[in-house]
Amino acid sequence: MTSTDTIRTTAGRGETDTPGDRRRWFALAIVMTAAFMDLVDVTIVNIAIPSIQRDAGASFSQIQWITAGYALAFAAGLITGGRLGDIHGRKRLFLAGIGGFTLASALCGLAANPEMLVAARILQGAMAALMVPQVLSIVHATFPAHERGKVFGLFGAIVGLGAVSGPLLGALLTQWNLFGLEWRPIFLINLPVGILGLVLGTRFITESKAPRALKLDLVGVALVTLGLLMLLYPLTRGRELGWPLWGYLSMAGSLVVFAGLVAYERRKAARDGSPLIELSLFKVKSFAAGIAVQTVFGVGLGVFFLVWTLYMQIGLGWSALRSGLTGVPFSIAVSTAAGLSVQKLVPRFGRKVLQAGALLMAAGVLLYIWESDRYGMSITSWQMALPLVVMGAGMGLIVAPLTDAVLSEVPREHAGSASGLINTVQQMGNALGLGLVSVVFFGVIDDNLAPDRVGPEFVNAFKHALGWVAAVLVTIFVVMFALPKRPAQHIEGAAEEPLPAGKRTSELVG
Missing domain, CATH: 4.10.860 (DNA Excision Repair, Uvrb; Chain A)
Structure with missing residues (x-):
């Protein structure tokens, strides 16, 4: 631990390094749990869509709004949520967000009809917009540059864990039909996690704000x-x-x-x-290029995850549990590659790791198209494993180091605004992707299908949509040439960032 790090951690109160360090990592565990809860909430809903459609009598439009309404509210509020954290305190906004998210989850679980569920999901997205930007802001304001690579590696692993846990948990909870509640436990499970995060966050997270007074x-x-x-x-x-x-x-x-x-x-x-938006951030080349990559990447992921669920459960007629288990190799590959990329590969190879990830993911998508075409309706879960592992490994090489690269040269006082923008463009891309599903997937399916044609038509539409996803990934590979060859903290001999001028050390940790 450097002397500068000691100053940040102990807030100038003469504490030893160990308690401060432990407190910082406790805080990280809490905000990562909140990020995990948000990630699980997105994937858990996708796998439960057919169950919601059957039990709640939701139309396709309402089903689309259950997913897209969340993404819309999330995207629309993220920049504001990030800036509010800069102004009023990141801890304060994080606690407000996790409390509101937990309440909205309860409303989702108790929804009496599809309309109430859509409204509760929109509220849930708005509360996530207060909570999620503070995660990256707290990390950026609490951890010195040389430690952030490790932290973002953990963040990438959490993304992979969320990706595997969401579908599996959603499948199990839907399959078990606990207390006859059908799909409702997928939302109610957030309650104990949210309450625990609220209690522990109050104790362990230290407050931080922008170093000068800002107005909304x-x-x-x-x-x-x-x-x-x-x-x-x-x-x-x-x-x-x-x-x-x-x-x-x-x-x-x-x-x-x-x-x-x-x-x-x-x-x-x-x-x-x-x-509200610090336009000077776009003069930072790594930030501007990273924002472009995040947007396009979000579009590709938004298309893939929704059509993948529809393909397996409606097209192939698989159960939620089988669909969830089929995704396990993908999620394990994401988690493994994410940790490996930040810890081992990026310090040595820089942006080439991200570009390799884009090409690897595109190769996995093309392999999936080939297998889907070859095996048709008779395709099995184990036959999907290879393309999913290749795709997952590619995604893992992108997700963790991309965040690191985007934020590596951002001034600390704009951490909230920057992280809000990062999340906003990714969610905006995700919502665009969900909207494009109407074009690239349902656009090639006849409106009046005979029952025996549903499966083949969905398989064909899945292949068509994946062709677009592959094109998106090739685009990402090209845009990545604008990223810095290496994030700032991975450059040999890079200096530790200085404390902001005129800033009291005690204020850096609240």
Whole structure:
């Protein structure tokens, strides 16, 4: 531990290194648990979609909104959530978010009809938007640069664990039908986790804020929310409504709103230095390139995970449990490769690791298309294992080091804004992907299918959608050339970042 690290950890109170270090890692465990809960919540819902459709009588549009409504609310609120953490304290916003997320989970589990479930999911997404940006912000503000590689490696492993736990847990809870509650326990399981996180977070997480007083940019909040809704709402409902003219006008108008947002944020930064979006971040090459990669990557993942569930459970007629177990090799590969990439590979090979991940994932997708075409309706879980392992290994090489690369050169005072933007563009890409499912998957399926044609049509649509996912991954490979060859903290001899000028050491840890 360096002397600078000791100052940050002990807050200048003369404590020994060990208690401070232990407290910091306790805090990390708590915020990672919250991130895990959010990740599980997304994947657990996907696997339970057929059960929700049967038990709650939800239409396809409502099913799409159960997933996309969460993503929309999440994307629309993330930048604001990140900035609120900078202003009012990251610990405070994290606790508010995890408390609200737990309450919304209870409402989801107690939903009396599909409409109430959609509304509760939107609330859940909004609360996640308060909670999730603080995870990266707390890490960025608490851990010195030379330790963040290890931390983001753990974060990547958590992503993999969430990916494997969500489908398996969702499948088991749905299959068991605990107390006759059908799908409801997939939401109710968040309650004990959320309450525990709230109690422990109050004790172990130390407060941190931006080093200078900021104000919430309400006009910026309104513009970014309006722009995202104008873009994503028509994509989500377009197919159901027959792609009306107003949908195209709304999507085109969103570009005008975003242009107005950029112009306003520039004036706001010059006037009082408190914009919602810190545009100066985009002058940091690693951040700008990483944001582009995150957006496109989110689109690919949004398409894949939804059509994969529909393909297995509706197209092939598999149970939720079998579908969940089929995904285990993928998730193990993600988790293993994520830890390996940050700890061993990125320090040696830099961005080539991320690019190798994109190509590996694309190769896995193409292999999946080939196997799906060859075996058709008779494909087995073990035959899917190889392409899923290849895809998972590729994803693992991307997810953990990408976050590290994006944040490596970001000034500490903008940690909340930066992490909010990272999560926003990924969720925006995810919501775009969910919207594009209407085009690349359902767009190639006849509306009036005979029962015996459902399986073959879904298999064909799955292959078509995966072709788009492969194209997205090749695009990501090309965009990654704009990333720095190595994140700042992996450059040989890189100096520890200095304490912000005029900042009291005690304020760095709250």
